[in-house]
Amino acid sequence: MKILILQHTATEGAGMVLDWCVQKGVKVSYINLYEPHPEFDLDELVQLVVVLGGPMSVNAENDYPWLKPEKHFIRQCVEAQIPILGICLGAQLIASALGSQVVANSEVEIGWHKIEGLTNQTDVFPLPVSMPVFHWHGETFELPSHSVRLAKSDACANQGFQLGDKVIGLQFHPEITVNTIEAWIADAGESLKPSKYVQSPNEMRAKAKTYLPDSKALLFEVLDYLVK
Numbered sequence: 155m156k157i158l159i160l161q162h163t164a165t166e167g168a169g170m171v172l173d174w175c176v177q178k179g180v181k182v183s184y185i186n187l188y189e190p191h192p193e194f195d196l197d198e199l200v201q202l203v204v205v206l207g208g209p210m211s212v213n214a215e216n217d218y219p220w221l222k223p224e225k226h227f228i229r230q231c232v233e234a235q236i237p238i239l240g241i242c243l244g245a246q247l248i249a250s251a252l253g254s255q256v257v258a259n260s261e262v263e264i265g266w267h268k269i270e271g272l273t274n275q276t277d278v279f280p281l282p283v284s285m286p287v288f289h290w291h292g293e294t295f296e297l298p299s300h301s302v303r304l305a306k307s308d309a310c311a312n313q314g315f316q317l318g319d320k321v322i323g324l325q326f327h328p329e330i331t332v333n334t335i336e337a338w339i340a341d342a343g344e345s346l347k348p349s350k351y352v353q354s355p356n357e358m359r360a361k362a363k364t365y366l367p368d369s370k371a372l373l374f375e376v377l378d379y380l381v382k
Contacts (some may be wrong), residue, residue: 155182155381158200159222162208162243163188165337169329170370171204174377187220194227200366202237202381203228205244207327209341211244211293212250225251237380239318242291245315245323249295252317260296264346265353266361269305269313269326279379282307283288285372286365287326288358289351290338294325309351322380328373332362 158181159168168182175182184201185192187208207230215221228251231238240248246256257348267289273283281304289307297303304314304322313325327334339346339355348354353361 155179155201155249156183156197156199157202157204158185158197160185160187160205160244162206162210165282165334166207166209168204168206169327169331171329171336171375171377173370174374176217177374187218187224188282192220192224194223196227196234196236198315202377203231205238205240205247206246206300206329207242210243212246212256221247232317232321233322235318236320238322239376239380240321240323241329242327244324245325246293246295248321248323249298249315252298254296254298256293256295257372258290261312261351262292262349263289263307263309263351264291265351267307267309267351269307270308272303275302277319278302279304279322279336279376282349282372283370286361287328287369287372288330288335288362288365289326291325292308295323298323306344314366320380322376324376328367328369328376330362332359332366335359335362 210218250256266286268284268286271283294310294312298317301317304316307313311364315323
């Protein structure tokens with residue numbers, strides 16, 4: 155099996171996705187959007203595409219000229235029925251590529267907050283009824299046409315969607331690692347101001363020790379589902 159990862163910044167890596175790849179013996183290739191002149195070539199051997207997060211808005215096409223071809227590439231993957239997982243910005247990119255709006259969320263959501271699984275349908279991935287997961291976002295997606303809403307949180311109505319059996323978008327970050335959290339805290343610097351849905355760095359670090367194992371397990375279940 156071969157997996158293609160779309161990465162938008164050097165500090166938003168694949169994290170636990172790479173652990174899954176090692177466990178499954180999966181070959182990994184990248185399109186690094188933060189490097190000059192990214193090429194959107196789809197190897198016919200690719201059996202899964204993972205679109206990672208990033209601090210930019212999907213609407214900032216003038217600032218990030220690769221956004222438009224990336225959305226076109228994502229749409230091609232969906233039409234070709236290649237399994238695809240979008241994480242945070244990645245989920246927003248899938249939604250945008252399929253014609254849905256991405257807008258500012260009513261709240262910035264950063265840290266460990268619970269999601270609530272919303273569906274008991276047998277033909278979609280069963281997110282937990284309640285589970286703390288890691289968030290870092292200020293925007294949200296509208297659901298793509300014909301998709302199923304998978305989850306919500308107190309701060310954000312749309313925390314996940316599924317389209318058919320090969321496309322899943324998650325607003326939260328199941329791929330997160332301790333090192334990634336530290337890198338994002340460092341990048342945010344003094345702009346990270348705790349509020350109702352924004353945790354302090356120390357709270358994020360403390361809760362990671364408890365919640366990371368379940369987050370990793372959930373990610374592995376999602377990836378297994380997509381390539382089943």
